[in-house]
Amino acid sequence: MEFSNAQEGLEQFNRRIAIAGGFVLICFTLLFARFVWLQVIQHDYYQTRAEENRISLIPVTPNRGLIVDRNGEVMARNYSAYTLEITPTQVVNLEDTIDGLAEFITIEAKDRKRFKKLLEESKRFDSLPIRTRLTDEEVAKFIARRFRFPGVEIKARLFRQYPRGAFASHVLGYIGRITERDIGQIEEEGVETNYRGTDHFGKTGLERHYEMELHGTSGFEQVEVDAGGRAIRTLARTAPVPGNNLTLTLDVKLQEVAEKAFGERKGALVAIEPATGGILAMVSVPNYDPNLFVDGITTTDWRDLNDSPEKPMVNRALNGAYPPGSTFKPYMALAALTLGKRRPEQLLADPGFFNFGGHMFMDDKKGGHGMVDMYKSIVQSCNTYYYVLANDLGIDNIAKFMAHFGLGSRTGVDIEGESEGVLPSPAWKKQRFKKAEQQKWYAGETISVGIGQGYNAYTPIQLAQAIATLANDGVMYRPHLVNHITDTKSAQKTYIEPQPLRTLPLKQEHIDVIKNALVGVNKEGTGARAFAGAEYVSAGKTGTAQVFSLKGGQYRKDALKQELRDHSIFIAYAPAEQPKIAVAVLVENGGFGAQAAAPIARQVFDYYLLGKLPPGAAPADEAAKEADE
Amino acid sequence: MIRELWSKFVAPIDGPLMAFLGLLILLALITMASASPARLTTLLAHLAIALTIMRIVAQIPPQRLMYLALPIYVVGVLLLVAVALFGDISKGARRWLDLGFIRIQPSELMKIAMPLMLAWYFQKRESMLRLREYFIATLLLLLPVALIVRQPDLGTSILVLSSGFFVIFFAGLPWKIILGLGAAAASAAPFAWHLLHDYQRQRILTLLDPEKDPLGKGFHIIQSTIAIGSGGILGKGWGQGTQAQLEFIPERHTDFIFAVYSEEFGLIGNLALLVLYALLIGRGLLIAANAATLFSRLLAGAITLIFFTYAFVNMGMVSGILPVVGVPLPFVSYGGTALVTLCLGIGILMSIHKNRMLVQK
Incomplete structure (x- = not known):
C-alpha cells in the first residue's frame, strides 16, 4: 500500500514536472512572440525612434x-x-x-x-x-x-x-x-x-x-x-x-556734426536728400547707449533711462510731435497761391494785430510790419498776414492742402513706431474729443492754426519731408535710411529704389514765389544772422513753437522755467538753385527759431556742401589720425 | 597526481548544467563588456565567489541540507523581523540590515531558505499529506512573504512567493485548490489594487500606457523597448547599440541588461538566450525527476522554476509585457548577491543529481 502510494506520488510528481516544463515552454514562446513583434514586425518604427533619440x-x-x-x-x-x-x-x-x-x-x-x-x-x-x-x-x-x-x-x-x-x-x-x-x-x-x-x-x-x-x-x-x-x-x-x-543713406560724419551741434540741448534733426528721400542724418538727443541692451539691460540702467525727465529713449525725430510755428507759413502762402486766394504782390496793412470778433490776435512786432506782401510776410514772418489768410482760406482748405505735404500722416520711414502727428480739422476734432461742446470747431481756432500754433503738431521727419518736397518742386519721396541691402552670400545688392510717392498739384510759378521768399529769409530775414557769409545760397524758415500759453502776457525768456520755454524750429534747404540737402531742426525749449535751430542747420550745410567743420570740432577718427602722426 | 586532484575537484559538478551555466556566464561577460566595461573586474570577482560557493554546496549531500532547512528558515524570518524593526532605509525601502561589519539583505536568503524549509516540511510529512499540511505550508510561506512585501520589495516577494508555491505545487497540491486559488486571486485583484503602494500601481499603469509620461515613469520601458525593437533580427553588433552606448537605457548593467543584449544581438541572440535558459531549466527538471527523495525532488523542482521565474519576469518587464519589478536577468545581470543565490541553487541541483542513487545504494 505504502509502496503504491509512493509510486503514485512519484508519478504525480513527474506529471507535474512535465506540466511545469510545458508551462516554461509556453511562457518562452510568448516571450519569443513578443521579440518577433518588436524586432521584426515593429522594427522600422523602433529603428526610427532610436535614431530620433540619437540624433539631435x-x-x-x-x-x-x-x-x-x-x-x-x-x-x-x-x-x-x-x-x-x-x-x-x-x-x-x-x-x-x-x-x-x-x-x-x-x-x-x-x-x-x-x-x-x-x-x-x-x-x-x-x-x-x-x-x-x-x-x-x-x-x-x-x-x-x-x-x-x-x-x-x-x-x-x-x-x-x-x-x-x-x-x-x-x-x-x-x-x-x-x-x-x-x-x-x-x-x-x-x-x-x-x-x-x-x-x-x-x-x-x-x-x-x-x-x-x-x-x-x-x-x-x-x-x-x-x-x-x-x-x-x-x-x-x-x-x-x-x-x-x-x-x-546716412552719412556718419554729417550725423556727427549734427549731433555735436546740439551740444547739451534736447531736440531732433532730420536731413534728407530731396531728390531721393534718402535720410542723410537723423538726430534725436539726448540719446542712449544701445550696447547696454545687448546682454540684457540691468534694472538700474533701465530705470535710469526710462525715468529720466530728459526722455532719452524717445526718438524725437519720429515720435516727438511739435507745433511747427512760423515754419507753417510758406505752406500757407503756397496754399493761398494755389487756391487763388492771394497774388504775391497783394498788399496787406498790418497794424500789429488782427481783431477777430472782438478777440485780438497779436503780431510779435509791436505796431506791426506796415504794408506787407507775400515775400515780406515770409521773410519777416508776419503773423497778421497769416491770421487774415487763414480766415480767408478756412480750416477745411488748409487741412486739405497740408495733407498733400504729408503733414499729419506717417512718412513711412523704415523705422517702426512713427507718430502720426496732428493735422487739425473739424473732422479731426470731432474724432478726437468725446463731449459735444469740445467737438465743435471754432473759427478762432483756424486763426491760430494759420500761424502754425493751436492743435498743429508734426514730427520733425514730417517737417523735413515737407521742406524736401518743396525743395524738389513738389515731387515727394518716402524718407528712408537704407540705401541698399547686400546679400552676404551672393554679394548681390538690392537697392531701395527711390520712387516718387506723388507729385503735388502745384504750379511751378507758385513754388518759385515761395522758394524766392525762403531764400530771402536767409539773406535778409529771420535766418540772415545764422547764414551770414555762407558760400552758397540757402533757403529757410524759422519758427517758434509755443509750449506755454502766455494768455496775452509778454513772453520773457529768462522769467520762464527752461521746460516751459518755446521750441526753436528751423526748416531749410541748400543750395537754393539745386537743393542737395533739406533739413528740419528742432531744439526743445530753445526759444526763437533763429537763435537755436538755424545755426545748427548752418553747421550741417557747411559740412555737407563744403566739407567745412564747425570751429573747434573734428570728427573722432580724424582726431585719432592726427594723434597717430 | 594533478589529474587525480582535478577529477576529485570536478566530481560533484554536473557536466550539462555546468556547460549551460558557462555559456550564460560567457554571454554575461560579453554583454557587460559592452554595457559597462568598468564593472568587468568586479563581475569576475563576483563570479569567482559565486562559483566557489556553488562548488562547495555541490559537495554537500542533500541530507545535510535537510538538517539546515529549519534553522536557516527560522534565522531568516528573525532577520526579516529585525529588518522591519531596525533596518536601514535606502531609496524609500527598508531592505538592509546593518550588522556592523556587513550589510545584509535577509530577503535574498529567503529565496533559498523558503523552498528548503517547505521541502523539508513535506519530506517530514511525506506519507500523510492532507489539506492540513498544504495549509500549514502556505502559512510558513506567507509569513516571510508578508514581511518582504512590507519592506516594500515587490520583486523579491514575488520570487520568494513563487519559490514556495512551486514546492507546494510539486508536493501535489490538488488542482481544485490551485484553480480555486487562481479564481480567488483574480477576483481579489481589485482589492489588492488598493493594498499596493502608489509607486507599484504606477508601474502597472505605466505598463499599460508607457507613452503617457515618456520622460518620467514611462522612460525605462519606452527606452528598453526601443532598444529591443531597433535591434532587429541580427542586432546592431557588439558595442554598436546606440540606445545602450549613449545611455538611453537606464540600469543597463543590472535589471535592464537584457535590453543591451537584445539591441546588440537581435532576435537571433534572444533566441539563443531563450534556448540556453530552456536547456538549463530542462536539465534542472530532469534532475528533479530523477532525484532520490521527496525533499530533493521538491527542492530541485522549485529551484529550477525559480530560475525560470527570474528569466521570464525580467525579459517580460524589459520587453514591456510585465510591470517593472526589481528582478535581475539570472546569471547575466550585475549584482553579487543575486549571483551568489543563483549559483547556490545550481550547487544544490548538482548535489541532488550526484546523490540521486542514494536510496538504491
Missing part, C-alpha cells in the same frame, strides 16, 4: 548682418566672446551654484540682478548667461572645475556691438533677448524654425525694421547625443548663412 538637430545661429553708413563706416557689428551660462532646469540650487562660481569668477551684484531678470523672462529650457565676456583666465579656471557645476557651461557667442556707443542710437536701435512679444512676430512671419537657435531680436530702430534681413538663415548641425543631451560627435553640418548687410 542643433541650430547654428547665423552672424547678424552689419550696418554701415553710406561711406562704409561700420555702425553695428558682431564680436565673439565667451559667456558663462546656466541652464536653470539642470541646476538643483541656483543660489549655491552662483555662489560657487563666484568663488573664482567675478560675478557682481548687477550680474546677479540681470540673471534674475532674464530668468523671469525666459522660456523654461533656456540656458542663460550669468557672465558675459569672460577673460581667457576665467575660462581656464572654470574648465578646471567644470565637473562641480552640472548645468553650467561656457559658450562662445557672438555679441552685437555698436562701436560708437550712443551715437546715432535712435537710428540703429538695439537688439535684446527674445521676449513673448517677439515670439508673436516670429510666428506671424512663419520663421520659427529659422529662429530656433536665436536668442536676440531687433527691438527698435533699424535693428527691428530690418530684423528679417539682418538675421540670416540658421544652419543646422546633426549631432549624436547621449541620454543627457550632451553632444558626442557631429554627424553633418549645414552652415548658416549670415544676415544681409545694410548700407545706409
Whole structure:
C-alpha cells in the first residue's frame, strides 16, 4: 500500500514536472512572440525612434548682418566672446551654484540682478548667461572645475556691438533677448524654425525694421547625443548663412556734426536728400547707449533711462510731435497761391494785430510790419498776414492742402513706431474729443492754426519731408535710411529704389514765389544772422513753437522755467538753385527759431556742401589720425 | 597526481548544467563588456565567489541540507523581523540590515531558505499529506512573504512567493485548490489594487500606457523597448547599440541588461538566450525527476522554476509585457548577491543529481 502510494506520488510528481516544463515552454514562446513583434514586425518604427533619440538637430545661429553708413563706416557689428551660462532646469540650487562660481569668477551684484531678470523672462529650457565676456583666465579656471557645476557651461557667442556707443542710437536701435512679444512676430512671419537657435531680436530702430534681413538663415548641425543631451560627435553640418548687410543713406560724419551741434540741448534733426528721400542724418538727443541692451539691460540702467525727465529713449525725430510755428507759413502762402486766394504782390496793412470778433490776435512786432506782401510776410514772418489768410482760406482748405505735404500722416520711414502727428480739422476734432461742446470747431481756432500754433503738431521727419518736397518742386519721396541691402552670400545688392510717392498739384510759378521768399529769409530775414557769409545760397524758415500759453502776457525768456520755454524750429534747404540737402531742426525749449535751430542747420550745410567743420570740432577718427602722426 | 586532484575537484559538478551555466556566464561577460566595461573586474570577482560557493554546496549531500532547512528558515524570518524593526532605509525601502561589519539583505536568503524549509516540511510529512499540511505550508510561506512585501520589495516577494508555491505545487497540491486559488486571486485583484503602494500601481499603469509620461515613469520601458525593437533580427553588433552606448537605457548593467543584449544581438541572440535558459531549466527538471527523495525532488523542482521565474519576469518587464519589478536577468545581470543565490541553487541541483542513487545504494 505504502509502496503504491509512493509510486503514485512519484508519478504525480513527474506529471507535474512535465506540466511545469510545458508551462516554461509556453511562457518562452510568448516571450519569443513578443521579440518577433518588436524586432521584426515593429522594427522600422523602433529603428526610427532610436535614431530620433540619437540624433539631435542643433541650430547654428547665423552672424547678424552689419550696418554701415553710406561711406562704409561700420555702425553695428558682431564680436565673439565667451559667456558663462546656466541652464536653470539642470541646476538643483541656483543660489549655491552662483555662489560657487563666484568663488573664482567675478560675478557682481548687477550680474546677479540681470540673471534674475532674464530668468523671469525666459522660456523654461533656456540656458542663460550669468557672465558675459569672460577673460581667457576665467575660462581656464572654470574648465578646471567644470565637473562641480552640472548645468553650467561656457559658450562662445557672438555679441552685437555698436562701436560708437550712443551715437546715432535712435537710428540703429538695439537688439535684446527674445521676449513673448517677439515670439508673436516670429510666428506671424512663419520663421520659427529659422529662429530656433536665436536668442536676440531687433527691438527698435533699424535693428527691428530690418530684423528679417539682418538675421540670416540658421544652419543646422546633426549631432549624436547621449541620454543627457550632451553632444558626442557631429554627424553633418549645414552652415548658416549670415544676415544681409545694410548700407545706409546716412552719412556718419554729417550725423556727427549734427549731433555735436546740439551740444547739451534736447531736440531732433532730420536731413534728407530731396531728390531721393534718402535720410542723410537723423538726430534725436539726448540719446542712449544701445550696447547696454545687448546682454540684457540691468534694472538700474533701465530705470535710469526710462525715468529720466530728459526722455532719452524717445526718438524725437519720429515720435516727438511739435507745433511747427512760423515754419507753417510758406505752406500757407503756397496754399493761398494755389487756391487763388492771394497774388504775391497783394498788399496787406498790418497794424500789429488782427481783431477777430472782438478777440485780438497779436503780431510779435509791436505796431506791426506796415504794408506787407507775400515775400515780406515770409521773410519777416508776419503773423497778421497769416491770421487774415487763414480766415480767408478756412480750416477745411488748409487741412486739405497740408495733407498733400504729408503733414499729419506717417512718412513711412523704415523705422517702426512713427507718430502720426496732428493735422487739425473739424473732422479731426470731432474724432478726437468725446463731449459735444469740445467737438465743435471754432473759427478762432483756424486763426491760430494759420500761424502754425493751436492743435498743429508734426514730427520733425514730417517737417523735413515737407521742406524736401518743396525743395524738389513738389515731387515727394518716402524718407528712408537704407540705401541698399547686400546679400552676404551672393554679394548681390538690392537697392531701395527711390520712387516718387506723388507729385503735388502745384504750379511751378507758385513754388518759385515761395522758394524766392525762403531764400530771402536767409539773406535778409529771420535766418540772415545764422547764414551770414555762407558760400552758397540757402533757403529757410524759422519758427517758434509755443509750449506755454502766455494768455496775452509778454513772453520773457529768462522769467520762464527752461521746460516751459518755446521750441526753436528751423526748416531749410541748400543750395537754393539745386537743393542737395533739406533739413528740419528742432531744439526743445530753445526759444526763437533763429537763435537755436538755424545755426545748427548752418553747421550741417557747411559740412555737407563744403566739407567745412564747425570751429573747434573734428570728427573722432580724424582726431585719432592726427594723434597717430 | 594533478589529474587525480582535478577529477576529485570536478566530481560533484554536473557536466550539462555546468556547460549551460558557462555559456550564460560567457554571454554575461560579453554583454557587460559592452554595457559597462568598468564593472568587468568586479563581475569576475563576483563570479569567482559565486562559483566557489556553488562548488562547495555541490559537495554537500542533500541530507545535510535537510538538517539546515529549519534553522536557516527560522534565522531568516528573525532577520526579516529585525529588518522591519531596525533596518536601514535606502531609496524609500527598508531592505538592509546593518550588522556592523556587513550589510545584509535577509530577503535574498529567503529565496533559498523558503523552498528548503517547505521541502523539508513535506519530506517530514511525506506519507500523510492532507489539506492540513498544504495549509500549514502556505502559512510558513506567507509569513516571510508578508514581511518582504512590507519592506516594500515587490520583486523579491514575488520570487520568494513563487519559490514556495512551486514546492507546494510539486508536493501535489490538488488542482481544485490551485484553480480555486487562481479564481480567488483574480477576483481579489481589485482589492489588492488598493493594498499596493502608489509607486507599484504606477508601474502597472505605466505598463499599460508607457507613452503617457515618456520622460518620467514611462522612460525605462519606452527606452528598453526601443532598444529591443531597433535591434532587429541580427542586432546592431557588439558595442554598436546606440540606445545602450549613449545611455538611453537606464540600469543597463543590472535589471535592464537584457535590453543591451537584445539591441546588440537581435532576435537571433534572444533566441539563443531563450534556448540556453530552456536547456538549463530542462536539465534542472530532469534532475528533479530523477532525484532520490521527496525533499530533493521538491527542492530541485522549485529551484529550477525559480530560475525560470527570474528569466521570464525580467525579459517580460524589459520587453514591456510585465510591470517593472526589481528582478535581475539570472546569471547575466550585475549584482553579487543575486549571483551568489543563483549559483547556490545550481550547487544544490548538482548535489541532488550526484546523490540521486542514494536510496538504491
